[in-house]
Amino acid sequence: MKIAILGTRGVPNYYGGFEQFAEFFSVYLVEKGHEVYVYNSHNHPYQEKKFNGVNIIHCYDPEYKMGTAGQFVYDYNCIKDSQKRNFDIILQLGYTSNSVWYFMLPKEAIIITNMDGLEWKRSKYSKPVQQFLKFAERLAAVKSDYLVADSLGIQESLKRLYGKESEYIAYGATTFTNPNEAILNEYDVKKHGYNMVMARFEPENNIDMVLEGVAKTNDNVPILVVGNYKTKHGNYLIEKYKSYKNIRFIGGLYNLEHLNNLRLFSKIYFHGHSVGGTNPSLLEAMASGALIAAHNNAFNRGVLQDNAFYFSNPDEVTHLLQHLDKEENKAIIENNIQAIENDFNWEKINGKYLQFFEACFTKKNRTHAR
Structure with missing residues (x-):
């Protein structure tokens, strides 16, 4: 053809x-x-x-x-x-x-x-x-x-x-098979000692909801906020959370090796997207071995099924931050990797x-x- x-x-x-x-x-x-x-x-x-x-x-x-x-x-x-x-x-x-x-x-x-x-x-x-x-x-x-x-x-x-x-x-997506923990040094974080959220800075991606939940925890675990924040909504979020030292806006990141390692070694990877189809960054998070907490909607559930934790408001984000342990959830992480290999x-x-x-x-x- x-x-x-x-x-x-x-x-x-x-x-x-x-x-x-x-x-x-x-x-x-x-x-x-x-x-x-x-x-x-x-x-x-x-x-x-x-x-x-x-x-x-x-x-x-x-x-x-x-x-x-x-x-x-x-x-x-x-x-x-x-x-x-x-x-x-x-x-x-x-x-x-x-x-x-x-x-x-x-x-x-x-x-x-x-x-x-x-x-x-x-x-x-x-x-x-x-x-x-x-x-x-x-x-x-x-x-x-x-x-x-x-x-x-x-x-x-x-x-x-x-x-x-x-x-x-x-x-x-392609499963990630080449971990390099040394990359974490460039971001001043430790294995399973930080959380992560990555999205375009748009209201429907619920970065604000995630960060409100972070702000309520009163702990010092950093969260890396990945994405180009030079937007109207980005400026709003930076101003709103500038007093929180554990909320780190690191800008857009397009080095796939760095992204995969950051996702793999994070404690919780938050996926806040609420509009659209199968989001590429969600599949990449699954493929990299992240423990995923996703916004509760049909699009995300259609991909993740029961192999994620879900949130609909800042209080639920706070609860997940306080109670989720990556080591205890290896099975659902492995299920997501299998889903990438079998279906995606x-x-x-x-x-x-x-x-x-x-x-x-x-x-x-x-x-x-x-």
Whole structure:
């Protein structure tokens, strides 16, 4: 098959979850004998025309000049280019800024869209933006030939809101097998002597809820707060908790070796995300051997099942901090590692996508043959 992947800043990954998936999946498809194209921003750090056998198409992306509005121009340029390529399948990762151009998508290509999370529920957006995102989601759901949901919660929402079936295929992760306790020295922490929370600084990620629970404990165990705090909500949190010496805002951290070791050697890893599908950082925490305390919602429970502790308010965070012992919970940590190896490993995830593509492709050819 001749396959295109749209909707990311490009490969190799220099940005986030969809880019990581696009990198792994595109190379996997090439290894399976398919002709694959990935659309990259014109200013992506990787400027070659091939990446491990994957064809790279650079399109002009003015986001660096225009901000969010530039994403719409970039997606327009990618879709416009796709019209001349005679693709069998176009995989769109997300819908936020590309669904408005649905009418430009090649009519002969099978359009498959990964619907991402429920973006319009994110409280960081104003009401008009939320309304637009809900409109964009509906367009993508209704106009795509097939949908992929990366969590059972998203799958249920697509069925309930739009009457559309979707293929459930989760995100992936790789189990961490190379611990290096010496890395902790760089962060002035000791094995199982600190806690951790990692997220974008947005209200729906409940960093504030976690830190309120920390503030109520009156102990000196540090918590590392990982994420770019140079946002409006970040400024608010830093000001609110500046008097608590055990709350350490360490900024964004993109060194995977450091992150994996910090997660592995933490006492409790808090995951506060409350909106969206299968969150990549949650799977990475599972894969690194963290003891996870997660915000109590359907998305997190759908992934973690009974292999985590849950919280819904600061008092419950405080209770977990005072009573959880990592050594006593080795079984659920091992269950999460097994879940990554059995259900969320990249080979299996890539295989599920390819099987779905083949089924869609076969169905279309049968229809045309009649």
